[in-house]
Amino acid sequence: MTSISDFSDSPKYTIKDVSIQTGIRPVTLRAWERRYAVLTPSRSDNRYRLYSDRDIAVLRWLKSRTYSGVSISAAAEELRKSMAQGKMPEVLPMGPTAQPAKAANPPAGYARELFRALLRYDEADASDLLREALLVFDLRTFLAEVLTPCLVDIGTAWYRGEIRITTEHFASSFIQGKLLTLLQSYPYHRNAPYIMLGCAPTEMHELGALMMAVLLRSEGFRVEFLGPDIPLDDLVDHARYEKPQMIILTATSRESALEMKRLKERLSRLRPVPVFGYGGSAFNYEPDLLTLVQGVFLGKSLDDAAETVKDLLKTEKRTRQAVKV
Numbered sequence: 001m002t003s004i005s006d007f008s009d010s011p012k013y014t015i016k017d018v019s020i021q022t023g024i025r026p027v028t029l030r031a032w033e034r035r036y037a038v039l040t041p042s043r044s045d046n047r048y049r050l051y052s053d054r055d056i057a058v059l060r061w062l063k064s065r066t067y068s069g070v071s072i073s074a075a076a077e078e079l080r081k082s083m084a085q086g087k088m089p090e091v092l093p094m095g096p097t098a099q100p101a102k103a104a105n106p107p108a109g110y111a112r113e114l115f116r117a118l119l120r121y122d123e124a125d126a127s128d129l130l131r132e133a134l135l136v137f138d139l140r141t142f143l144a145e146v147l148t149p150c151l152v153d154i155g156t157a158w159y160r161g162e163i164r165i166t167t168e169h170f171a172s173s174f175i176q177g178k179l180l181t182l183l184q185s186y187p188y189h190r191n192a193p194y195i196m197l198g199c200a201p202t203e204m205h206e207l208g209a210l211m212m213a214v215l216l217r218s219e220g221f222r223v224e225f226l227g228p229d230i231p232l233d234d235l236v237d238h239a240r241y242e243k244p245q246m247i248i249l250t251a252t253s254r255e256s257a258l259e260m261k262r263l264k265e266r267l268s269r270l271r272p273v274p275v276f277g278y279g280g281s282a283f284n285y286e287p288d289l290l291t292l293v294q295g296v297f298l299g300k301s302l303d304d305a306a307e308t309v310k311d312l313l314k315t316e317k318r319t320r321q322a323v324k325v
Contacts, residue, residue: 011042011050036076107145118171198226203256250280264294
């Protein structure tokens, strides 16, 4: 097949032309350029972006990767690695010309539309909304401002008796499946800092932990997602053998949070000792738990947790290097 590198790199198409040919909105094109450096379009005399046939081929390839379940950041990294090795992906069939989609909603708009689609049991519409939101927003915005509000609204609607438990289960299972696909789309770096992540004993609400796993994997960490209701004996034995740099557990109830009271003490007997961090809504709603559970509270939001983890593991790395010296 023809390689993308075989296409002309002569700039000639405006961003509107490219949007018509690829079906990717101008706002998304600009976001991809800014966040992931996937393209560097030329500029005309009046400073308008100008794209080449090669740029269009690259964009079609990236769009195809995202439609297959790969995140845009992972697809961009895949493209960069191929180019660094002197290779370019093969050209994809063009297919019918796509029209530009309607103007993007803000994150809250996607959250509301996703909520409605899930209440209708409309998997196709919900899948399209998630795919589109991933194209338009960075991962942190997608998780914190699209998925999280939607899940909160679903939980609230169930609590108020406005939807059946079957609807809540359907919505949670649907989003869980999408998150697992997203998690597996990121590269698994064996030499990166190794994190075990899951839910405290008795904790069955795993979507918050799963979102954290996706976010940390996207940041380049080697994340092993362990799921709900992790028995501490098994966790400690597993950590003794695998030697992670960090263990993270989440809890949404007081009961599950208190199950972690003595975990840090047990982990301190391992060599090397992993960092223990925890989070979840239980600690946001009942701050007194922070004085009862040993370890590091990662913060009230996904963003806070990701930044805390990065800081902790940087410190841990320096400490281990100092010990070796």
